[in-house]
Amino acid sequence: MSSSQPRDRGIPEATVARLPLYLRALHGMAERGVATVSSEDLAAAAGVNSAKLRKDLSHLGSYGTRGVGYDVEYLVYQISRELGLTQDWAVAIVGVGNLGRALANYGGFVSRGFRVAALVDADPEVVGDTIAGLNVEHIDELEAVIKRRGVSIVVLAIPAAAAQEVCDRVVAVGVTSILNFAPVVLSVPETVDVRKVDLSIELQILAFHEQRKAGGPLMAVDSQ
Amino acid sequence: MSSSQPRDRGIPEATVARLPLYLRALHGMAERGVATVSSEDLAAAAGVNSAKLRKDLSHLGSYGTRGVGYDVEYLVYQISRELGLTQDWAVAIVGVGNLGRALANYGGFVSRGFRVAALVDADPEVVGDTIAGLNVEHIDELEAVIKRRGVSIVVLAIPAAAAQEVCDRVVAVGVTSILNFAPVVLSVPETVDVRKVDLSIELQILAFHEQRKAGGPLMAVDSQ
DNA sequence: AGCCCTTTGTGAACCGATGCACAAAGTCAG
DNA sequence: CTGACTTTGTGCATCGGTTCACAAAGGGCT
Ligand SMILES: NC(=O)c1ccc[n+]([C@@H]2O[C@H](COP(=O)([O-])OP(=O)(O)OC[C@H]3O[C@@H](n4cnc5c(N)ncnc54)[C@H](O)[C@@H]3O)[C@@H](O)[C@H]2O)c1
Ligand SMILES: NC(=O)c1ccc[n+]([C@@H]2O[C@H](COP(=O)([O-])OP(=O)(O)OC[C@H]3O[C@@H](n4cnc5c(N)ncnc54)[C@H](O)[C@@H]3O)[C@@H](O)[C@H]2O)c1
Numbered sequence A, B: 001m002s003s004s005q006p007r008d009r010g011i012p013e014a015t016v017a018r019l020p021l022y023l024r025a026l027h028g029m030a031e032r033g034v035a036t037v038s039s040e041d042l043a044a045a046a047g048v049n050s051a052k053l054r055k056d057l058s059h060l061g062s063y064g065t066r067g068v069g070y071d072v073e074y075l076v077y078q079i080s081r082e083l084g085l086t087q088d089w090a091v092a093i094v095g096v097g098n099l100g101r102a103l104a105n106y107g108g109f110v111s112r113g114f115r116v117a118a119l120v121d122a123d124p125e126v127v128g129d130t131i132a133g134l135n136v137e138h139i140d141e142l143e144a145v146i147k148r149r150g151v152s153i154v155v156l157a158i159p160a161a162a163a164q165e166v167c168d169r170v171v172a173v174g175v176t177s178i179l180n181f182a183p184v185v186l187s188v189p190e191t192v193d194v195r196k197v198d199l200s201i202e203l204q205i206l207a208f209h210e211q212r213k214a215g216g217p218l219m220a221v222d223s224q
Numbered sequence C: 001a002g003c004c005c006t007t008t009g010t011g012a013a014c015c016g017a018t019g020c021a022c023a024a025a026g027t028c029a030g
Numbered sequence D: 001c002t003g004a005c006t007t008t009g010t011g012c013a014t015c016g017g018t019t020c021a022c023a024a025a026g027g028g029c030t
Helices: A013-031 A039-046 A050-058 A072-083 A098-105 A139-149 A160-172 A199-223 B013-031 B039-046 B050-058 B072-083 B098-105 B139-149 B160-172 B199-223
Strands: A069-071 A089-094 A114-121 A134-138 A153-156 A177-180 A193-196 B069-071 B089-094 B114-121 B134-138 B153-156 B177-180 B193-196
Touching: A013 A039, A013 A050, A013 A072, A013 B199, A039 A050, A039 A069, A069 A072, A072 B199, A089 A098, A089 A139, A089 B199, A098 A114, A098 B098, A114 A139, A114 B199, A134 A139, A139 A160, A153 A160, A153 B199, A160 A177, A177 B199, A193 B199, A199 B013, A199 B072, A199 B089, A199 B114, A199 B153, A199 B177, A199 B193, B013 B039, B013 B050, B013 B072, B039 B050, B039 B069, B069 B072, B089 B098, B089 B139, B098 B114, B114 B139, B134 B139, B139 B160, B153 B160, B160 B177
Parallel strands: A089 A114, A089 A153, A114 A134, A153 A177, A177 A193, B089 B114, B089 B153, B114 B134, B153 B177, B177 B193
Antiparallel strands: none
């Protein structure tokens, strides 16, 4: 029992970040009626190296069959369980502007066990509106709404200037998972996970490489 | 001259990804009239380790003064130049749905040298509309629009099913930088840079850690 | 039943990134 | 001009992650 037990503890962060990728590929295969898949094929579908995929999966236990591959349905279940997608998660979106609206209307979350359970904004013009079937509530109600709806993940889609303050408030009511779109570094206790998405940074990284490609070969003229 | 020359080649990828972060912090400081900043302070503002920050900056050259710190204005310029933000980049957004609209209306790009130069969609209902002051053009015009406007970065905000096809088309006209929001692995020649943003993946990573926090200490009951 | 073929799971080398710790460089006060 | 103090820039140990390569495991064919 101590030898066949999956290594529940200590899944590398890099592996965790790839599991959703595998899951997506597996869902596609399940839909197409594929019963089993080799590490080679699944890796190709997820755009990674096959040895890496096997090592990743080995962290959750030995779910493959040598000579055959992995059972698609079973693997979907195991990865879902590992990621905690067998339960559903109540998400609150704070800030219902351009971005918040897009997120609220997006169907792709629900399909993965995430439920937008609340929309919150400060603008009296917006509060009370119905967006994606949800009533927009006032920021003053933030703490009450989070508790009432059992929200455990908060998405911040508000201006940078307001982000830290709202962040502090949701942390104070016990939220420990935050997805931040505002271009600021949030300071939180180390028990809280913050993931940030900054589109501007992505573009800047692309620009850097683009510049290299364009100027690279010619740069020699400049640096000589 | 060969010794004081900045190491133009071979800036680590991890460093490149942090430069925009430093730049953002520096812009804030410049606005507040700060003239010089120590690695310690800048690192704190960017949320990183100060040794890491110094090593990152050392890749672009020796722009600091020992005993004093870094000149804010000068550093802003050097990082901007390194990232290629001294020129402006024409960006096309393909797919003007929930997300595409939010991006088109977002002001945060322009301020960093990115100019939304074109909006493209397939839906006749949307084509011809004016969004954020731009005319939405038909997907049939994709290649022509990219060439005419000198677009060098393409943002894909279209359904997953359409992403690979559109991707192939923009690559065929010479685009080598793509920001992809669709939940698919795009296959491109290795000369092309694709960065992906997948909000669903971010939520899944948060869910994983959230589950750990909640179930971790109790998990023993289950696994015993 | 036995053999061959496929594919997993992992040991080990490798690689890039991180962070400590400190000498070298430079400032500034007196 | 000198000496004390501050802060950079980097050598080095370490760490997490990637990749190769292969022995062990299992399935299926004869
Ligand atoms: N729109 C994009 O494509 C995009 C891209 C990258 C980053 N961002 C970032 O995402 C955030 C939101 O962007 P947006 O374009 O949706 O902005 P927006 O101005 O359209 O919307 C912001 C919303 O937040 C609300 N708000 C302001 N202060 C609040 C507070 N204290 N509490 C609750 N709600 C508050 C406003 O009423 C508004 O509805 C910003 O930080 C922006 O920098 C947006
Ligand atoms: N909205 C979100 O918050 C969100 C979050 C995560 C991921 N995404 C992803 O971003 C993409 C866009 O999402 P959305 O919510 O804006 O979807 P959407 O359906 O609102 O918009 C998609 C737009 O793309 C257009 N389109 C479809 N096929 C096209 C083609 N071949 N060429 C040009 N245009 C085409 C449609 O006409 C539509 O206007 C999807 O792949 C989605 O999975 C969206």
